[in-house]
Amino acid sequence: MIITIVADVLGQENNGTTIVCMNLVRYLKSRGDEVRILTSDKDKAGMEGYYIVPVYNLGFILNYMLKINNVELAKPDKRIIKEALTGSDLCHVIIPFALGIQAAKMAREMNIPLTCGFHCQAENFTSHLFLMNSRLANYLTYFVHYHKLYKFADAIHYPTKFIKDYFEKTINVKTNGYVISNGVNDIFKPTKQEIKENDDIYRVLYIGRYSREKSHNVLIKAIAKSKYKDKIELILAGQGPKEKQIKKLAKKLKINCPIMKFYSRERLVDVINSSTIYCHVAEVEIEAISCLEAISCGLVPIIANSKRSATKAFALDNRSLFKVNDSADLARKIDYLLEHKDERMELKEKYLSVIDKYDQTECMNKMREMMVEVINEKRRKSNLLQEFSYR
Numbered sequence: 001m002i003i004t005i006v007a008d009v010l011g012q013e014n015n016g017t018t019i020v021c022m023n024l025v026r027y028l029k030s031r032g033d034e035v036r037i038l039t040s041d042k043d044k045a046g047m048e049g050y051y052i053v054p055v056y057n058l059g060f061i062l063n064y065m066l067k068i069n070n071v072e073l074a075k076p077d078k079r080i081i082k083e084a085l086t087g088s089d090l091c092h093v094i095i096p097f098a099l100g101i102q103a104a105k106m107a108r109e110m111n112i113p114l115t116c117g118f119h120c121q122a123e124n125f126t127s128h129l130f131l132m133n134s135r136l137a138n139y140l141t142y143f144v145h146y147h148k149l150y151k152f153a154d155a156i157h158y159p160t161k162f163i164k165d166y167f168e169k170t171i172n173v174k175t176n177g178y179v180i181s182n183g184v185n186d187i188f189k190p191t192k193q194e195i196k197e198n199d200d201i202y203r204v205l206y207i208g209r210y211s212r213e214k215s216h217n218v219l220i221k222a223i224a225k226s227k228y229k230d231k232i233e234l235i236l237a238g239q240g241p242k243e244k245q246i247k248k249l250a251k252k253l254k255i256n257c258p259i260m261k262f263y264s265r266e267r268l269v270d271v272i273n274s275s276t277i278y279c280h281v282a283e284v285e286i287e288a289i290s291c292l293e294a295i296s297c298g299l300v301p302i303i304a305n306s307k308r309s310a311t312k313a314f315a316l317d318n319r320s321l322f323k324v325n326d327s328a329d330l331a332r333k334i335d336y337l338l339e340h341k342d343e344r345m346e347l348k349e350k351y352l353s354v355i356d357k358y359d360q361t362e363c364m365n366k367m368r369e370m371m372v373e374v375i376n377e378k379r380r381k382s383n384l385l386q387e388f389s390y391r
Contacts, residue, residue, distance in 0.1 A: 002034045003371065004088040004112075006104075008074045008097035010041040014239060014262055015209060016289065017119050020159075020182045021094050027364035038084040038103060040074035051084040053077045053099060076102035088112055090371050093153075095120045096145040104149055113378040115371060116153040118163055120145075123284040123308065127212045132284070139170060146171045154374045157367065159287040162310035178370045182289050183360030187265060190298040190352070191273045202338050203233045205275040205299065207268070207290035210240030210260075214282045215304065217249055221327035222279075224253035227335050234258040235275065237268060237290075272297040277337050277344070283324055285309040296355050300347045302333045316350055319343070 007021045021037075028035045037050050044050040056073045074097065081103050085091060091107035093100035093116045100116075107114045122141035123132045131137035146167075150156055156177045158164035164177045204223065208214040216236060223232050234255065236246065239262045250258050263271055272278070278294035278301045288311040291301055295314065305312050306324040315321045319337065322330040337344050 001028075001089045001371070001375070002036070002087055003028055004036045004038060004084050004091045004103075004107075006084075006091065006093045006100045007037060007039045007041075008095055008099045009072070010037070010039040010044070011072070013265075016182075017095060019289070020117070020119060023182065023185075023360065024092075024364060024367060027361070028368060031368060033368075036084050036088065038081060038099065040072055040099070051080050053080050056098075073097065074099035078102070078106065081106050082110075085110055085112060089375050090115060092371065093117065093149065096149040101148050104152055108152055111378075111382070113154050113371075113374045114152060115155045115157060115374055116150055117157045118150075118167065119159070119286060121163070121213075121284055121286055121308070123213050127284075132213060142167060142170045146173065150175065154378060155370055157370065160310035160313070162313060163286045166308075178366075180366045180370065181292075181358050181363045182287060183363030184289060184292045184296050184355070184358045185265070185360050187269055188272070188293040188296040189269075191269070200231065201233050202228055202231055202277075203235060203275040204277055204279060204334065205235045205237065205272065205294065206279050206281065207237040207294065208280070208282055208288075209238050210236070210242040210246060212242065213284035214238075214240075214242075215325065216242065216246045216281070218281045218304075218325055218327050218330060219279055220246065220249050220253060220255065220258075222281075222330035222334060223255045225328055225331035228338055229255055232256065232334075235271060236260045237263050237271060268293070269297065272299060275299055277302065277334065279330070279334070280304065280311050281330065282306070282311065283308055285311045287311070288314075292355065292358050295351045296358075298348050298352060300337060300344050300351060302330065302337065316347065316354075319347065 010018055013019050013022055025035050035049055040053050040055045042052060045052045054075045056075045076099050085107055090113045091103060093104050104114055122138035125141055126132050126137045156175050158177050158179050159182050161179045164179055168175055206219055223229060223234055226232060236258050243260060272294050278299040280288055280291040280301055280303045283304060283306045291311050291314060295301055301320050303311050303315050303321055304324040305321045322333045
């Protein structure tokens, strides 16, 4: 197959959307498919299979806001888009931004099957406008995304049933959706590098972009309320625009200075395996592969029980759930797991026994099967239409 993947936002693999895109690219290539990537990432210019469009110049203020969020907005160029699409068997759009929307429109005009990924919650956008909790703003975001892109897709890839149900309920439309996890890479597994627990340190880990909807402040406040405040070493793996605010809050609440940095995938495996427990406090989340990666390495999670997050479905019982945005409840759950090592080890084995269904290779295979089904169905309908026109 020849697949054109449209990625408005690409760049380094330091965010979920880029990681998801590149995992799919690598898998399709491993199956012998030709993959074309349409993006604005100028660092990929000249590389085989990449088609580079320009970026929007939105003025100093907006350009600065995008820069601190490590984002560039791709500017559609019809000539380059057509070049990337010509001869393709399928067009797959990663997110509903300008480049993806234009590419989808041109794919329809060229009678190329279209699939779309659902990797952007409304709150990921509205949080930057300080409207994350506005029902109207979030509804309008989904409404626009549907009518600009998703209504034209032959199939939509949803990473979780949660986001499929949430989106369809919000726009009151049934879609041709495929629920397929983005999957966990085989590199994430328990190693012999587990931390030796003693009376001096407990290592609490959270992996996530430093942004408002990831709710790092809730975890900082919980650590400050913990009985073991002085013994907890907090690791916040990631990067993002809220880094200074997180450090300021930690200093104000007088907890041990958090370790804050972005880790390579290989280094992250070591960090996870040397940690004691994992906390995922995000209020808004489509899937949270980072949480699954931690579980795959044997960490027991404590997850926000948020109605706007799919991650809560990973919890096996209430010991792994806390009331969303309730730092006192989170502190109680942290203390309980730290104090009950035997229960934690028992939970570890239970989590490891159910993680296989998120195997990345199998998930990527399901993605490819979705694409093949869409292509075959499009061809079948086209053949039927031709037969009808001959009569």
